[in-house]
Amino acid sequence: MYAVALRMCGNREDAQDCMQEAMIRIYRAIATFKGQSSFATWVYRITMNSCLDELRRRKARTSTSLDAMLENGFSPSDETDTPERHSLQAEQRRLLEKAIAALPEDMRSAIVLRDIQGCSYDEIAEVLDTNVGTIKSRISRGRERLRSVLSQQPELFGRHTV
Amino acid sequence: MNMNCTTFRANLDAYIDSELDRKTRRAMEEHAAACPECGVLLNQAMQAVTLCAELNEGLTVPLECQAAWRRAVRAEADEKAERKSQARSQRRARRNVWVRSLAGLAAALVLFFAVGTTLDMDDFELPSSRDSGRYDSAPSENYGAYEESAAGMSASYMATPAGASNAAGDVLLESDGSTGTQTTAATAQKSASDVVVLRSAARSITTKEFETDALFVNDLVSEYGAYFESRRVTGNAEDASRMLKATVRVPSESLDNFLTALDVVGTIIVREEYAEDITSDYNDVAARLEVLRSQLQQLNEMNAKAKSVSDLIEINERANEVTAEIEAYESRIRDWNSRRSYSSVSLTLTELGEDAPEPVQKSLSERMKEAFDDSIQWLKDFGQSAAVFGAALLPRLAVWLPAAIIVIVLLRVAFGRKKKTK
Structure with missing residues (x-):
């Protein structure tokens, strides 16, 4: 849950708020959970919705462009001061996180659920309340975008690491 | 490919x-x-x-985040519980209002029924202050009426058959057995003398002048046309312990005057007056006499016409029976008439020694004392009545006590809960 919130919101504080909100919603709604879906899916859905709500609220106030986030002190990950901090992988990760956070929400949510959390297409369709076709298209576009962002830093992503 | x-x-x-x-x-x-x-x-x-x-390798939920959401959820839970309890107490409060009002109403109803159905107004009869049987005032109108009706009576207490003018309604006694009831010129008084009342009185007097007062009593008796039915003096002068006990028969019309005259003698310590209403008995007996006399007359007529000896014997036997009955009733009537015409006054004259405290003559303090004693007596009687009332009440407690218990329980439900709710 936290992971989803973090990836969706882009920073720890907002992720915390989202998670709190999600937890409360879960607590309130737990009585009405009838098992139409799996519990995990249900939790994902609630978490995603609270993140999206929070993002929409934030959108009303500030822009979510990458630059703005960078200005506001964007710190997507739990950064501890270790030697790895400056490793290649760490750099790669940071870039990726920024790229994800820069994605439009619909793509971001699909990518987070698919490539980061590893959910199936059906599951994602249920969580996001759309059909699989839409999901696939979002993922496709999202991946394309990510790839293009990453390819702009060839020193990090140019190699054959597959 | x-x-x-x-x-x-x-x-x-x-x-x-x-x-x-x-x-x-x-x-x-x-x-x-x-x-x-x-x-x-x-x-x-x-x-x-x-x-x-x-990307999420090594990612952990930061502790403060965990703490934060846990706090949030707990706050939510508390709020929910709070709302629930509020709703519950609201419902309870609303129910309480209902319960209280219903309980109050029920209590009132129970009380009403318990009291209403088991209480008899009779139980509340208390003796009035002069009602303890010592004083019985003869209905004055009756006496007045009687006085009128007695006006025509002769001095002798026995009504003779020789046409003595009797008050209407008075039964004539004829030795030959002819029918009795005669109406005379005094018919107008018939309604007045329909009531037959026998009056009597008693006086208890103390005196220091025994001899003087005793003689005075004798004078009074003669003066009012009364006579001593009995008279008895006991005790001796040295001990100053003499007592005169007498029964005086006073003509009824003069009774009040006689008693008033007696008031001056010594100190009256007891006054009693009685009026016995024997109207129904008197009329009853009179009616029977009528019937019997007509029977006798019929028998006499049959006697005259009797054919056979056996008939004669039978008729005579029957006539004797009837005559005996008539005589019995007549004797009662005579007695009543005598008491009617002459009222009995029971008199006790007690001598007080020199060192006896002078009884105050009907002064204010005397009257106050009398009144006080009356009240004491009244109190005693009241106490007795209360005891009687209590005894009558006891079985009713069988109904009252459960009712009271129900009422108390209901009232506690109604008002006791008030202290307990927050």
Whole structure:
């Protein structure tokens, strides 16, 4: 849950708020959970919705462009001061996180659920309340975008690491 | 299989998601190996995906976040519980209002029924202050009426058959057995003398002048045309312990005057007056006498016409029976008439020694004392009545006590809960 919130919101504080909100919603709604879906899916859905709500609220106030986030002190990950901090992988990760956070929400949510959390297409369709076709298209576009962002830093992503 | 770049790109996502069959997959890889652009594309795509998959490695939920959401949920839970209890107490309060009002109403009803159905007004009869049987005032109108009716009576107490003018309604006694009831010129008084009342009185007097007062009493008796039915003196002068006990028969019309005159003698310590209403008995007996006399007359007539000796004997036997009955009734009537015409006064004259405290003559303090004693007596009687009332009440407690208990319980439900609710 936290992971989803973090990836969706882009920073720890907002992720915390989202998670709190999600937890409360879960607590309130737990009585009405009838098992139409799996519990995990249900939790994902609630978490995603609270993140999206929070993002929409934030959108009303500030822009979510990458630059703005960078200005506001964007710190997507739990950064501890270790030697790895400056490793290649760490750099790669940071870039990726920024790229994800820069994605439009619909793509971001699909990518987070698919490539980061590893959910199936059906599951994602249920969580996001759309059909699989839409999901696939979002993922496709999202991946394309990510790839293009990453390819702009060839020193990090140019190699054959597959 | 040959693949062009367009197809390659189209299948790229499927490749990443491992949704391609082996054949297509191989084709993709071959194309990627052959085509530099597509190769880089594939590379980057795979890298990105791999990186994504590994992105959350080592990611843990920060403690403060955990604490925060836990606090949030707990706050939510508390709020929910609070709302629930509020709703509950509201409902309870509303129920309480109902319960209280219903309980109050029920209590009132129970009380009403218990009291109403078991209480008899009779139980509340208390003796009035002069009602203890010592004083019985003769209905004055009756006496007045009687006085009128007695006006025509002769001095002798026995009504003679020789046509003595009697008050209407008075029964005549004829020795030959002719019918009795005669109406005279005094018919107008018939309604007045329909009531037959026998009056009597008693006086208890103390005196220090025994002899003087005794003689005075004798004078009084003669003066009012009364006579001593009995008279008795006991005690001796030395001890100053003399007592005169007498029964005086006073003509009824003069009774009040006689008693008033007696008031001056010594100190009256007891006054009693009685009026016995024997109207129904008197009229009863009178009626019977009528019947019997007519029977006798019939028998006499039958006697005159009797044919056989056996008839004669029978008739005479019957006539004797009837005569005996008549005589019995007549004797009662005579007695009543005598008491009617002469009232009995029971008199006790007690001598007080020199050192006896002078009884105060009907002064204010005497009257106050009398009144006080009366009240004491009244109190005693009241106490007795209360005891009687209590005894009567006891069985009713069988109903009252459960009712009271129910009432108390209901009232406690109604008002006791008030202290307990927050």
